[in-house]
Amino acid sequence: MELKVLFQKAYDMMDEPIIDGNCGELCNFHCCRSHSEKERMGMYLIPHEFKMMQNFHVDYEVHTKHLYDMPKGVKRLYYIFCPDDSGCLRQKRPIQCRTYPFEPHYEEDVLTLVVEKEQIHQCPLLNKTEIWRKEFIEGVLRGWQLLCTVDEIKAFVKTYSDIRVEKENVLMKLNLETMQVENVE
Ligand code: SF4
Ligand code: SF4
Numbered sequence: 001m002e003l004k005v006l007f008q009k010a011y012d013m014m015d016e017p018i019i020d021g022n023c024g025e026l027c028n029f030h031c032c033r034s035h036s037e038k039e040r041m042g043m044y045l046i047p048h049e050f051k052m053m054q055n056f057h058v059d060y061e062v063h064t065k066h067l068y069d070m071p072k073g074v075k076r077l078y079y080i081f082c083p084d085d086s087g088c089l090r091q092k093r094p095i096q097c098r099t100y101p102f103e104p105h106y107e108e109d110v111l112t113l114v115v116e117k118e119q120i121h122q123c124p125l126l127n128k129t130e131i132w133r134k135e136f137i138e139g140v141l142r143g144w145q146l147l148c149t150v151d152e153i154k155a156f157v158k159t160y161s162d163i164r165v166e167k168e169n170v171l172m173k174l175n176l177e178t179m180q181v182e183n184v185e
Pocket of ligand 1: 018023024025026027028030031032100101122123125
């Protein structure tokens with residue numbers, strides 16, 4: 001499948017809000033905006049995603065493997081900054097924005113979704129998983145299942161999964177049989 005078609009399918013699958021209503025109003029959009037004048041907060045696009053962002057007018061930096069730790073096989077990643085003073089271009093928001101507070105995660109070659117213990121954001125929904133919409137959970141999982149048919153994206157996800165396991169940085173995991181989000185001991 002052509003990459004642009006694949007990405008668009010994934011965006012469509014992942015176009016579901018986490019809860020009914022606008023969760024950003026609970027936290028003043030904490031996961032999207034800079035919260036310090038000293039440090040500007042941005043977010044990484046996943047491999048191949050920059051091609052989908054050509055009409056998304058935001059500042060960005062190119063991070064290369066010479067200066068940043070990168071997963072094996074990834075030479076560069078794009079780091080974008082959304083303007084603090086304007087709304088989200090919601091229809092074009094990147095994969096990571098559609099996924100948070102989940103992260104895609106591989107263990108024994110099975111893809112699931114997890115929530116990390118280490119959080120930059122104080123997402124008020126982390127202790128309210130009972131109100132997460134099932135359409136959000138299923139959409140994010142299906143989107144990543146499709147994205148991970150691309151070797152470079154799968155390798156990218158696996159690299160961060162291995163680091164997460166090594167650091168015991170998993171707080172919650174999606175049970176693929178029940179489709180419930182469960183705490184990890
Ligand atoms: S931090 Fe949580 S509640 Fe706030 S905008 Fe992000 S996902 Fe929504
Ligand atoms: S695209 Fe939207 S959801 Fe993503 S960081 Fe920018 S403002 Fe936030």
